[in-house]
Amino acid sequence: MSLDIYMPGLNEQFPNRVMLHMDSEGRTSMQPDITVFPVRCSKCHRILPHFYLHRGSSNNYVGNIRCRFCGHDISVSDREYMVDRIYFDEDEIDFACLYLLDWIYIDAIDTIYDGAASKVVLKDYTRSALNYITVDDLTRRIANAISKQLTGNMSFVTDPRFPKLPADINRWIELLYVAGIQLPSNVRIVREAPVLPSMEGSAISDFRSMDSLMARFPAKRKFPFENSEDPYGFGGSFEKVINESASHTDDFIISEDDYDPDDIADIED
Ligand SMILES: [Zn+2]
Numbered sequence: 508m509s510l511d512i513y514m515p516g517l518n519e520q521f522p523n524r525v526m527l528h529m530d531s532e533g534r535t536s537m538q539p540d541i542t543v544f545p546v547r548c549s550k551c552h553r554i555l556p557h558f559y560l561h562r563g564s565s566n567n568y569v570g571n572i573r574c575r576f577c578g579h580d581i582s583v584s585d586r587e588y589m590v591d592r593i594y595f596d597e598d599e600i601d602f603a604c605l606y607l608l609d610w611i612y613i614d615a616i617d618t619i620y621d622g623a624a625s626k627v628v629l630k631d632y633t634r635s636a637l638n639y640i641t642v643d644d645l646t647r648r649i650a651n652a653i654s655k656q657l658t659g660n661m662s663f664v665t666d667p668r669f670p671k672l673p674a675d676i677n678r679w680i681e682l683l684y685v686a687g688i689q690l691p692s693n694v695r696i697v698r699e700a701p702v703l704p705s706m707e708g709s710a711i712s713d714f715r716s717m718d719s720l721m722a723r724f725p726a727k728r729k730f731p732f733e734n735s736e737d738p739y740g741f742g743g744s745f746e747k748v749i750n751e752s753a754s755h756t757d758d759f760i761i762s763e764d765d766y767d768p769d770d771i772a773d774i775e776d
Pocket residue numbers: 548549550551552553574575576577578579
C-alpha cells in the first residue's frame with residue numbers, strides 16, 4: 508500500500524482503467540479502477556497541488572497525506588479490490604460520477620452511431636477472464652470507430668470540488684463532448700481546444716471560430732518576432748503556437764507555482 512505524487516511520463520505503467528462486465532442477459536457495465544486522482548483535504552476542503560498515484564492498499568488503507576494548507580493528516584482509503592471509489596477520511600469520491608466512467612455514456616454514443624462504440628469496446632471481451640481496458644484505450648477505440656479527432660487540449664470540470672482532472676480523463680470527456688451526447692448538466696468546459704490547421708475538418712473546428720478562441724487565450728509571453736506573419740511556416744499565427752505550448756504545460760500539475768518536490772516528504776506509507 509502506498510501513495511505517490513503522480514509524475515507525468517514517469518507513472519504511465521499504472522494507467523486509469525475500467526473493468527468491463529457482461530451479465531447472463533447480455534447487459535454490459537463498466538467499473539472504474541482508478542490510479543490517478545486529485546486529493547481534497549477533508550478538513551479545510553482545499554485541493555492539494557498534485558495528482559496522486561494509488562499504488563495499492565491493505566485492508567482498504569491506501570496511505571496518509573498531510574495537508575500543506577492546514578496540516579491535517581488526511582487518511583486515504585478505498586474499498587474492496589477495485590478503486591471505483593476513494594475516501595479522504597469520511598468524504599467519498601465516486602469515480603463513475605467524477606470521471607464520467609459509466610456504461611450509460613457508451614450506450615448514448617451507440618444510440619447516435621448505430622452501436623459503433625460497444626462493438627469496439629467489447630471486441631476482445633471474454634467471459635472467462637477479467638476484462639480490463641485503460642481509459643485511453645477506451646477513448647482511442649471509440650474515437651476511431653466514430654471518426655472523431657480529438658485535440659487532447661480540452662479540460663472539463665464535472666464537480667466544482669475538483670477543478671482539475673487527469674489528462675486521460677479530460678481526453679475521455681472530450682470524446683463524449685465531440686460525440687455530441689448529452690452530458691450531465693454540472694459538466695463545465697474550462698479550456699476550449701486551440702484550432703490548429705491540422706484540425707480543419709475535425710469535429711472541433713466545425714463549431715469553433717478562431718476569433719472567439721483567441722480572445723480566451725491571450726499570449727502569455729512576448730517575443731521579438733511576434734509580429735511575424737508566419738514564423739513557423741505552417742500558415743498559423745504565432746499566438747497559436749504560444750497558446751498550444753502553454754496549454755500543454757499546465758496539463759500536468761495543478762499549478763506550476765505550487766509545485767514543490769519537497770512535498771514528496773509529506774507522504775507516509
Ligand atoms: Zn487542509
